[in-house]
Amino acid sequence: MALPSEAAAMDASGDQFGQRPFLEAELYRSASVAERERQVYAPRFWHPVAPLSSLPEGSALPLELLDQPLLLTHPPGGPPRAFLNRCPHRGVALLPPAQAAQPCRRLICPYHGWTYDLGGSLRAAAREAEFVDPFAREDWPLIQLACAVRGSMLWVSIGQDPLPLEHQLDLVEQELGPALERPRVLLASLESELACNWKIAHDNTLDDYHVAIAHPTTLHRQQGPVRHYRHRFADHTNLLATPVPLQGSGADAEAPEFLTFGAPPWIHLLAWPDGRLALISFPPRDLGRCRLQVWLLGDPAQTDLGEAWIEELRSFLDEDRALVESAQRGYTSGLTPGPAHRLERRILHQQALYARITGLEPPFSARA
Incomplete structure (x- = not known):
């Protein structure tokens, strides 16, 4: 508002x-x-969650924001992403809390082995042919949150309709400009x-x-x-x-x-x-x-x-x-x-x- x-x-x-x-x-x-x-x-509002330099390409960083488990990733060649740190299958965290970003190529759930890439797409599930109902990997991506980079920091929104970040930081944008x-x-x-x-x-x-x-x-x-x-x-x-x-x-x-x-x-x-x-x-x-x-x-x-x-x-x-x-x-x-x-x-x-x-x-x- x-x-x-x-x-x-x-x-x-x-x-x-x-x-x-x-x-x-x-x-x-x-x-x-x-x-x-x-x-x-x-x-x-948007929330600053990590300095951009703390999340190199090819790494993931688990953290909490207002008691919600988050997982930041930085796919090689792409922008940083933010997800809920929970496997869509049974809710277990893909990575435990950590003080620093961890180099990784895949996110593997420690409970049932569901495997995701850093973009949040499901790449494999253990014993895929044996699910009771028809199973398609594309139906089970990680839940993604809005993520933006501003001022060399990563900002995440936990709401469905956040204020635009440039409005939230209106005077910062006006005074600092390109700096x-x-x-x-x-x-x-x-x-x-x-x-x-x-x-x-x-x-x-x-x-x-x-x-x-x-x-x-x-x-x-x-x-x-x-x-x-x-x-x-x-x-x-x-x-x-x-x-x-x-x-x-x-x-x-x-x-x-x-x-x-x-x-x-x-x-x-x-x-x-x-x-x-x-x-x-x-x-x-x-x-x-x-x-x-x-x-x-x-x-x-x-x-x-x-x-x-x-x-x-x-x-x-x-x-x-x-x-x-x-x-x-x-x-x-x-x-x-x-x-x-x-x-x-x-x-x-x-x-x-x-x-x-x-x-x-x-x-x-x-x-x-």
């Missing part, structure tokens, strides 16, 4: 969102709301679990009000003074842009910008002038837990710097961990959220989108 009326009415300041309240605390602790998010909100499709490889990554609802983690990463206070020696040094902040809002994505001064440049030289995008369902993209791109996402685990997932992508020539750069990200993310887990306890205790600051408009923007997609319009109610 797009937001044309919201976007058309919004100027660069996003001021109309200043009249909206924050989502009420009950939406962060309600099991029925969490189920609605899985059934209505998450299927509306978004610059080839990148995975330089470094980190992953952990946060003891908070995903919405608290997402809100926090959209919160430009806390940066100078909570991250004075880490993120604030990257983003610089609040007076230099530039904000933009589109139908689905918003942006904080901050200048990065160049050493030795004249006073009149226009500084390149460090870009921080917030996008649904729970993702953030950071873009540096040197071509680095970081994805931060918070896929939910259960009502009070989510995953923190970070991929740092860049040019292969930057590989030696990857670990140092990911440590810079880890420094402020560790500071945020204490804040979001404390906020979870506050929301669980019956908090009524206070007034929104002008530097919290990116939170309000994403919350308005969330409310429309889930059907939880003001007055917000966990019983809707």
